[in-house]
Amino acid sequence: MSLVVQKYGGTSVGTPERILNVARRIIATQEAGNRVVAVVSAMSGVTDNLIRMARDVSPLPAEREMDVLLATGEQTTIALTAMAINGLGKKAVSLTGAQAGIVTDGFHTKAKIANITPRQIRQYLKDDYIVIVAGFQGETTDGRITTLGRGGSDLTAIAIASAIGASLCQIFTDVDGVYTCDPRIVPNARKIPEISYDEMLEMASSGSKVMQSRSVEFAKKFGVVFEVRSSFNQNPGTIVKEENAGMENVVIRGVSVERNQAKVTIVQVPDRPGTAARIFTALADTGIIIDMIVQNVSVSGTTDISFTLSKDELPKVEQVLQPVAKEISALDLIAQDGIAKLSVVGIGMRSHSGVAARLFEALSAGGINIQMISTSEIKIAVILDEKMVDKAAGLAHDAFGLSIAPTA
Ligand code: ASP
Ligand code: MG
Numbered sequence: 001m002s003l004v005v006q007k008y009g010g011t012s013v014g015t016p017e018r019i020l021n022v023a024r025r026i027i028a029t030q031e032a033g034n035r036v037v038a039v040v041s042a043m044s045g046v047t048d049n050l051i052r053m054a055r056d057v058s059p060l061p062a063e064r065e066m067d068v069l070l071a072t073g074e075q076t077t078i079a080l081t082a083m084a085i086n087g088l089g090k091k092a093v094s095l096t097g098a099q100a101g102i103v104t105d106g107f108h109t110k111a112k113i114a115n116i117t118p119r120q121i122r123q124y125l126k127d128d129y130i131v132i133v134a135g136f137q138g139e140t141t142d143g144r145i146t147t148l149g150r151g152g153s154d155l156t157a158i159a160i161a162s163a164i165g166a167s168l169c170q171i172f173t174d175v176d177g178v179y180t181c182d183p184r185i186v187p188n189a190r191k192i193p194e195i196s197y198d199e200m201l202e203m204a205s206s207g208s209k210v211m212q213s214r215s216v217e218f219a220k221k222f223g224v225v226f227e228v229r230s231s232f233n234q235n236p237g238t239i240v241k242e243e244n245a246g247m248e249n250v251v252i253r254g255v256s257v258e259r260n261q262a263k264v265t266i267v268q269v270p271d272r273p274g275t276a277a278r279i280f281t282a283l284a285d286t287g288i289i290i291d292m293i294v295q296n297v298s299v300s301g302t303t304d305i306s307f308t309l310s311k312d313e314l315p316k317v318e319q320v321l322q323p324v325a326k327e328i329s330a331l332d333l334i335a336q337d338g339i340a341k342l343s344v345v346g347i348g349m350r351s352h353s354g355v356a357a358r359l360f361e362a363l364s365a366g367g368i369n370i371q372m373i374s375t376s377e378i379k380i381a382v383i384l385d386e387k388m389v390d391k392a393a394g395l396a397h398d399a400f401g402l403s404i405a406p407t408a
Pocket of ligand 1: 047153
């Protein structure tokens with residue numbers, strides 16, 4: 001008998017009918033000869049609603065109480081799911097994060113899992129129960145309820161799969177898997193059958209938010225192979241796992257798009273030690289997250305430094321950096337929004353040459369101007385005019401042959 005961990009996200013359990021649908025799927029998995037642990041999220045919208053209510057009663061709710069509140073979302077779903085399974089005539093039991101043995105550190109609202117003692121899970125499985133575990137929550141060693149950060153049910157599922165040595169971990173969501181590009185942007189995008197952890201992480205950090213990044217990092221660290229698939233049909237999904245030699249044959253696994261970016265350029269920064277440190281320390285002190293950083297080579301004793309960030313942070317950045325620019329005697333500070341980031345991701349670029357050329361050629365053929373470029377070992381990212389990014393994604397997708405069905 002194999003041990004299967006399934007995770008059902010908020011939309012999959014969004015209504016009582018959908019919970020019944022999930023209950024039937026879990027039962028079918030058990031009837032196929034498996035022991036099943038199902039991790040569930042709060043019904044869609046519930047967590048957001050709880051956060052809203054907290055703000056309605058207090059401008060700055062205590063984080064300890066925030067966790068007590070947010071944990072109720074998943075607690076509702078575990079009880080309803082267990083009831084639904086019972087109603088269909090099967091044995092099921094619900095467990096909170098604490099009951100499931102998930103011990104975390106004390107960082108309320110973004111706790112990290114310290115260890116898992118799945119004693120109750122094991123016992124109930126042995127007694128032929130289907131075990132329903134609340135995602136997104138745990139408990140500190142001194143008994144405080146904690147939550148694992150938004151989207152944290154993914155992490156619960158991966159961590160439990162690792163702790164109980166599950167042979168299969170399935171993340172059920174409202175999309176069919178990970179796509180070569182967002183199908184709303186590129187209609188002929190295709191489902192990716194297999195993707196490596198690193199590619200999945202790069203896709204996520206580049207805007208394809210199928211899963212919480214921390215849970216992918218955890219899966220990579222502990223070697224948990226998992227599948228992302230839809231709870232609304234029976235289609236196979238995308239397998240996420242350690243890379244293998246065959247995976248490098250594909251040059252680019254996918255294209256991802258991130259909108260709502262902004263670009264800041266500090267013009268004619270004197271080229272001497274400490275200026276970059278001064279700029280970025282000022283930003284770091286205010287907790288602003290920077291993405292791409294580009295500094296020009298200085299030819300006449302000054303250099304331009306540009307960086308990108310989320311558009312929402314722009315007003316704060318201008319406020320923080322205007323005085324700094326003056327202090328270091330830079331000529332000007334130019335802020336611009338209305339830009340987007342397009343990334344092509346694939347471990348294949350480590351062993352194929354000409355990947356950047358192919359991307360730039362495709363964009364040039366479409367008359368699209370590149371404003372900034374950055375690369376990592378498995379990613380090339382460019383900053384473009386936001387109005388051009390959909391077209392650019394289509395061109396890049398075609399240039400790397402992603403629209404064409406792979407021949408077996
Ligand atoms: N309910 C939590 C959230 O909305 C956790 C999750 O859905 O994974 O962030
Ligand atoms: Mg969710």
